[in-house]
Amino acid sequence: MGLVDRIVTVESGGNPNAQNTRSSAGGAGQFIDSTWLSMLRQHRPDLAAGKSDADLIALKTDPGLSREMTGAYAGDNAGILSKAGLPVTDGTQYLAHFAGPGGAVGLLNADPTAPAASVLGQRFARANPTMANMSAGDVVAWADRKMGGGSGSAPAAAPMAMAGPAGAADAPSSSPAPSQDQAPAKPQASASTWQAPPVITSDQIAALAAVPQAQAIQQRPLILGRQLAPFSLRG
Numbered sequence: 001m002g003l004v005d006r007i008v009t010v011e012s013g014g015n016p017n018a019q020n021t022r023s024s025a026g027g028a029g030q031f032i033d034s035t036w037l038s039m040l041r042q043h044r045p046d047l048a049a050g051k052s053d054a055d056l057i058a059l060k061t062d063p064g065l066s067r068e069m070t071g072a073y074a075g076d077n078a079g080i081l082s083k084a085g086l087p088v089t090d091g092t093q094y095l096a097h098f099a100g101p102g103g104a105v106g107l108l109n110a111d112p113t114a115p116a117a118s119v120l121g122q123r124f125a126r127a128n129p130t131m132a133n134m135s136a137g138d139v140v141a142w143a144d145r146k147m148g149g150g151s152g153s154a155p156a157a158a159p160m161a162m163a164g165p166a167g168a169a170d171a172p173s174s175s176p177a178p179s180q181d182q183a184p185a186k187p188q189a190s191a192s193t194w195q196a197p198p199v200i201t202s203d204q205i206a207a208l209a210a211v212p213q214a215q216a217i218q219q220r221p222l223i224l225g226r227q228l229a230p231f232s233l234r235g
Contacts, residue, residue, distance in 0.1 A: 010147075024057075031073075074093045081093070085180030088229045090147035091146070092104060093147075097102065107140055116139045
């Protein structure tokens, strides 16, 4: 399955009439209105000429055109990622489709432990309640898994994200997987980390013998060949 097929499958399950209830994202590629209008005017001026915004927005339900714009958007985003010196993979291209190219660049350049909302803004947190507490690294890994990368497989398709500018992404309908699929393994003991106890010298033994508590032990009666030690070395 190619990149466009995977994006469309994840975004809408291939349904050209899919509509996100939290935004204007619609169609097979789940483009928000502003991005859709911009893409048509840039890549299909022949269709955009002489048409109103409403007429162009209605074309989002055209499955062939939506797939065409999904591919064109992926190509545009790949160029932006490359110019920013960032990796161009199926995962990063989907990240740019979901969060917008600016959002993708911000997330990929951010400290992976930084809250994603601090990169994408509070609008992202409000629109994506299931992702509000995720870190930048979590969102990057989530997008990678959506395209079948990383250690997890691509989740089942569902209408969820919207293609648009940074911070304008919609929440997925299913909770995104965390960045770590498994809890970190507990450290195991290694023979290379073991250290032998320090050797006590004769001078240290002599110094210990001078301690009053040790002298008291020496003065205690022998029982079964051993001298009784006090319960506490405090006296």
